[in-house]
Amino acid sequence: MAPLKKILNVAQIRATDKYTMDNAPIASIDLMEQAALAFVKAFEKHSNASKKIIIVCGVGNNGGDGLAVSRLLRQKGMDVHVMLVKFKETLSADCKINKNRLKEVEELTVTDTVPDFAAYDIIIDALFGSGLNNPVKGFPAAVIAAINKAEKTVFSIDVPSGLPCDAISTSKSIVNNSHVISFQRPKLAFFFPEHRAYIRDWEVVDIGLDEAFIQAQKSNYFLLDESVAKIVKIRAKQSHKGTYGHALLLAGSHGKMGAAVLSTKACLRSGVGLLTTCVPKCGYNILQIAAPEAMCLTDENAHFLTELPTLSNYDVVGAGPGIGKDKLTVKMLQSLLEKSTQPLVLDADAINIISANQKLLALLPKRSVLTPHVKEFDRLVGPSKNTLERHEKQGSFSKKHQCIIVLKDAYTCISSTTGEFYINTSGNQGMATGGSGDALTGVITGLIAQHYDLLNAAIVGVYFHGKAGDKGAEKKGYNALLASDIVENLRIQPYGYTH
Structure with a gap:
């Protein structure tokens, strides 16, 4: 790094x-x-x-x-x-x-x-x-x-x-x-x-x-600023889509297909080689029209996800945006935790399902990234009296379960499995809008597919997601900023490169 x-x-x-x-x-x-x-x-x-x-x-x-x-x-x-x-x-x-x-x-x-x-x-x-x-x-x-x-x-x-x-x-x-x-x-x-x-x-x-x-100096706290660009990999001239991995997203339910679309588009913008998004039947036409670059799998159920696709073809699985908490979706997520040998990126309802079914924590694979906002994290580990106590719980969770936590807030804080914290400085108040987190899930999932290690994928994803929000706010202002503006302005650039 x-x-x-x-x-x-x-x-x-x-x-x-x-x-x-x-x-x-x-x-x-x-x-x-x-x-x-x-x-x-x-x-x-x-x-x-x-x-x-x-x-x-x-x-x-x-x-x-x-x-x-x-x-x-x-x-x-x-x-x-x-x-x-x-x-x-x-x-x-x-x-x-x-x-x-x-x-x-x-x-x-x-x-x-x-x-x-x-x-x-x-x-x-x-x-x-x-x-x-x-x-x-x-x-x-x-x-x-x-x-x-x-x-x-x-x-x-x-x-x-x-x-x-x-x-x-x-x-x-x-x-x-x-x-x-x-x-x-x-x-x-x-x-x-x-x-x-x-x-x-x-x-x-x-x-x-x-x-x-x-x-x-010995410090457990690090700053995410323009130096993050030095972590970004340079895309080889002689490469092909297989070079940059194949990601699977499990996303969407009836009424929440926007989450699937946003996470899909953001994953594509991250530079992933191939992406398959699995959605309920109601989302097939929506996803194929909104994101033709992605492949689409459909669940047998019309309204929510119930079955886990075959996982062997994928380098990483992202799950949670808009999936809801139906009991059959809970079983699907449990199956994912039990069967996955790939890194997992868990967001939104995937985290809420685990919070409501704490026995699932025992199944959480070590190579996981969780991306909760503050309320979701509190539901997962219990409330904290202040931010420092929450950071302490965050660090303990990352060490115990050997996973990366991306705690989303105005200054998003990433905890490593070895006790370090990385605080992001990009982004703005306009990003406090529905769908921003779904986009971040897609970005981090896409970076892991490209063989970034989990911590670097979280760091690069969080920083450039925030930069995209800053660029969008320059054009639209804070009040009018949409999650789709973040996706449209996503540009993950290696240090010193302009293309």
């Missing part, structure tokens, strides 16, 4: 800062300047000299970042007011240096009245950085409350102040609805749905930390 970026915890971020300073070598104040320059370059895309800006700085290194950003923005002619919130008297060494480099810094102390920030267009939040361990209380909490009350556009330097990087917060003293410009890596906390109120969007800027050191 091509190296994917690791997500670090706070202790590892600090260690990386120290290693970079010791080995680059670079002084801490100069590293802070690099960070401030990177923040300003990103921030300039969102603002201009007509905006009235206030930068609210703390007394630590995040405050030092804010003071450096203030100086740089003033040098560019921007209207910047600087407020140093002295919730304690002592400033960090680099914060003090950057304060001394500035003129016109308003100091706010614990005896002062917390100001109203409504007079400003933009608030830049530099109160607390990634090192915060405890919930914010007292005077600085009142400042955060005033920032939130102003309901202005907020940019946070590295993290929203008050947000812990490695845990799920129970505090309400956190800067809300922030555009976050984060240093070197996103923080794990950015991906938790519990924190959606605090982060409007985020981007990462390179501040010059040592990448080799980062990648040498």
Whole structure:
């Protein structure tokens, strides 16, 4: 597998800062300047000299970042007011240096009245950085409350102040609805749905930390970004349809043939050599017309699947989209679990059937990929109190059953059989629409047919499925995006290739 970026915890971020300073070598104040320059370059895309800006700085290194950003923005002619919130008297060494480099810094102390920030267009939040361990209380909490009350556009330097990087917060003293410009890596906390109120969007800027050191750190969390393209196989010029495998999809029922069509079309778009889709009799004409490139098998039953086709001709079987939960379909799925020697991709009703018949878990083949959304996963393993607990259950399930779990959410999380998690960054809110998951099932099934190992098939499938959604949203917008738009825009490209 091509190296994917690791997500670090706070202790590892600090260690990386120290290693970079010791080995680059670079002084801490100069590293802070690099960070401030990177923040300003990103921030300039969102603002201009007509905006009235206030930068609210703390007394630590995040405050030092804010003071450096203030100086740089003033040098560019921007209207910047600087407020140093002295919730304690002592400033960090680099914060003090950057304060001394500035003129016109308003100091706010614990005896002062917390100001109203409504007079400003933009608030830049530099109160607390990634090192915060405890919930914010007292005077600085009142400042955060005033920032939130102003309901202005907020940019946070590295993290929203008050947000812990490695845990799920129970505090309400956190800067809300922030555009976050984060240093070197996103923080794990950015991906938790519990924190959606605090982060409007985020981007990462390179501040010059040592990448080799980062990648040498022990981390179970990896980032799916443009690097995923390095995993994609190059299609050989001298090849034929047999080179790229034969997939079988078990999909559809009366009233849910759209799921079969979407998963079929997505599987074809993945690059599979041959595809057979097995549907109930009611779906024959629908599938043959909608997807003439696929072969079609029909069940004896008119409305749902009841019999398992002969499996020996296929490299992989995908099952679940739109199949329903009729008792005869349950028997068919049980037969699949008992007889399959191929990898399985199980989605939707296939997972729901297993959840309702837990004895089937004992039959789950080791070489399986399950693609539940959060509610389906909770039905399978029981509810979780938060995302971290759900990840723990997800990892345990993957290890115990030696299968890949693709837990679909705004930031889809893939768990491996050895305890790693891969968090996807592609995709958008427009993909929260019926049929998106059916398309993903087809993509992953098609990639496994092409002899990707199961983890890489999940990684490549999830990332490029999200990219297809992003491309579709560019054309149609979030509200009008359909699952068929995702399929139409699916393009799985090897790194550096344009064809």
